[in-house]
Amino acid sequence: MEEIIHYAAHVQPTERQVKHQELEFYGFIHFGINTFTNQEWGSGKEDPAIFNPEELDAEQWVKACKSAGMRGLILTCKHHDGFCLWPSEYTDYSVKSSPWRNGEGDLVKEVSEACQKEGLKFGVYLSPWDRHEHTYGDSPRYNTYFKNQLRELLTNYGEIFSVWFDGACGEGPNGKRQQYDWDSYYDLVRQLQPNASMSVCGPDVRWCGNEAGHCRESEWSVVPVELRETEKIAEESQQTDDRAFAKKYEAVDQDLGSRKVIQQADELIWYPAEVNTSIRPGWFYHASEDDQVKSLDELLHVYYGSVGGNAMFLLNLPPDKRGLIHENDVKRLGELGDRIREIFQENLATEATATATEEQSGHEANAMFDDNKDTFWAPEEGTEQAQIEIDLQEEQVFDHIVLQEYRYGQRVEKFELEYKAGDKWKPLFTGTVIGYKRICRCDETKARFIRLTISASRWCPQISSFAVYNSKS
Structure with a gap:
């Protein structure tokens, strides 16, 4: 046990992990085709012509985040429906086929520039699952397609602090299940954005295990290496039927780093937790939820449990059909930021x-x-x-x-x-x-x-x- 404890005590984070955790609190933007269809998951068959946020203001989004005390913003550049918020060279299913900005718009660029202007870090979410792309399910061809789009996001929009990979996986149009080439995705990120952290289905930051904002009493950053492989192997094991390794430790487990756990682990890694939840019940905007914005007390509770409990806080903000974060959400974000600043404005121990x-x-x-x-x-x-x-x-x-x-x-x-x-x-x-x-x-x-x-x-x-x-x- 003494050898194990000595080993666990000397597991260290990378510099990118340190810098990521020091951001503490940052925003998530879910916006796209689903915003206009009142859905959470699109089918990939929606007409791009419905995407037309006539009052879209990326600076309004960023200023709302900044008012809450956030230090970064991650944009869902492509969700499961496959619709791209930038004019990708590899598909017509994007903003270039919509009436927004007369088909000349690039929302990823607008958000990245707004973040740069206001001093926030910018991150990208790119869904591996794509319900529109016809090569999905033809694993080699789709992996090439996905990496081409990933390369666009990592080379055209300045410095990226976070690349957020979702683990959702479904049937392709050809009835085949896609096998994601995670290692090649990771290699591409390291090559093009070496300072960026990869989250959830990535090696740098792990999912806390729920989307409700629940936090553990004991959140360990030093955990078994198997936990890092869980999401990735859970997908691969659908084909191999070898789930033992993936199931040994799971993100939802309450104990991921106690002496009992690390004593049974073959290898330990630094893998800190991120708590992600939405300011509303849904991840995309729904007018019926305008009166269901989380209360100040609810948001403070998550803040204390995440930032104040050795995790990071990722709060989703869904812009509405106008392309604006709703007034109720903006008001609550300002209240949250004011309260956090009020609580921690003066350290009484500076002369201690x-x-x-x-x-x-x-x-x-x-x-x-x-x-x-x-x-x-x-x-x-x-x-x-x-x-x-x-x-x-x-x-x-x-x-x-x-x-x-x-x-x-x-x-x-x-x-x-x-x-x-x-x-x-x-x-x-x-x-x-x-x-x-x-x-x-x-x-x-x-x-x-x-x-x-x-x-x-x-x-x-x-x-x-x-x-x-x-x-x-």
Whole structure:
């Protein structure tokens, strides 16, 4: 077990994974033929002539995302129906066959330029499943077609931060099931956009296991390598009937990284979770859902569970037939951003000092307050339990404490926060993993001294940041 724990503690993310997680919160845009047919999944037989968003304003989309505090935006450039939001050279089933912009439009370009203008990262979703393309099901021919379209998106629209691959797979027009050549897709992305992360059916970011915004209490970024293969092999195994490997670990499992799990794994990888959900019940716009936009409390709940629980938050925003994000959605996004900024506007621990029961030379406790992502407190190697006492210098009123581990590892398994009242320590919060970020909410408390007790960790904990906030200030 000691060897396994040492191994798990030293699994690290790539630079692209680090940068992706540091975005924390970004948007998803589902828009296309389905918007005009009031459907979630199109058949691929819809007439391109119905696509005509006469008031489309990509800058309105991006500004709405920015108001919520998002740092990026992923556009569904092609959904399962096969309709392309850019004038692809490889099909006529695209915006060039629609009346929008007199057939001269390129929505991917408009969104990428709007993102660049407002300082947001731009990402692309390209559905491997294509219900319109006649070569679908003829695996070699369709894989070539798909890579040609992928190449267009990766070379004509500037820097891409995320390539989002869906795992849906269906019958082709010829009655054959398509076998996706995932490895060649990945190679093409690495070649053309080496800094881009690939999500869900990709090697960099994994699906959280649901689309409802539910988050795990313990979200591990260090997981068995088999989990990365689950979606890909689940598709391939439809033909081979060999599902044992794919089924060993699944994205929906609640425990993906405990000691029990990693002890049984052959290999461990860094594979962080992304929580994706929609601001409405549907992923595409439906007028009947105008009064069903998630409440501020619902969105904050997902934010705390994802960004505040060692995951990333991908929130879908479906523009309407005008080509605008609906007023109700825009209003809610602004409220969400205002609330997040209000809660975390002032760190009450900037002048704090700390004393630890254990310290490693060069990694003193006060490194938690220096606002440097590359410094951290750590005890001597092999010390898996430790305690730190924080002095805020004066009594402060607070109800949020934010902890972050060193960004190149995840080690803490269990911790407790307390505050000092007179001569006694009283409980504030008990948690399991920390990882990239753990937002700990507690009752409004007035205290000068806070104590962090790490009762279980891997090899030795590494805490990079300790911040304190009052949401009502």
